[in-house]
Amino acid sequence: METYKCLRCFHEWQGRVAEYKDWGRRKCGRCGSRQTVIKSLYDRAVDAIADSLKSSPPPYPPLPSSVLFSLDVINETLPDLAAAVKVAWRMYQEAKDRLESKGQQI
Ligand SMILES: [Zn+2]
Numbered sequence: 001m002e003t004y005k006c007l008r009c010f011h012e013w014q015g016r017v018a019e020y021k022d023w024g025r026r027k028c029g030r031c032g033s034r035q036t037v038i039k040s041l042y043d044r045a046v047d048a049i050a051d052s053l054k055s056s057p058p059p060y061p062p063l064p065s066s067v068l069f070s071l072d073v074i075n076e077t078l079p080d081l082a083a084a085v086k087v088a089w090r091m092y093q094e095a096k097d098r099l100e101s102k103g104q105q106i
Helices: 039-055 064-076 081-101
Strands: 002-006 012-015 036-038
Touching (some): 002 039, 036 064, 039 064, 039 081, 064 081
Antiparallel strands (some): 002 012
């Protein structure tokens, strides 16, 4: 079992990996959106972006790990390119919030 996350309504649920790989079944049970990702993948990306903002803030280029992990998440939503952009933006905001809640300056 794996935990999945809906990127539209933030609903989280448990499911079997084999079923999730079937594109037609990876729908959110609450809002019906297919903009869903494996939660651990999403959290890993947000953590990596937060690390990158901390140790290599703009205008320095982001750490390669943050770019890589973000792409993993974006690949999951790629059939909908507009969603992918929104998801990238949301991960960036969440990473900033995470840093701010720890009381760290960016
Ligand atoms: Zn949803």
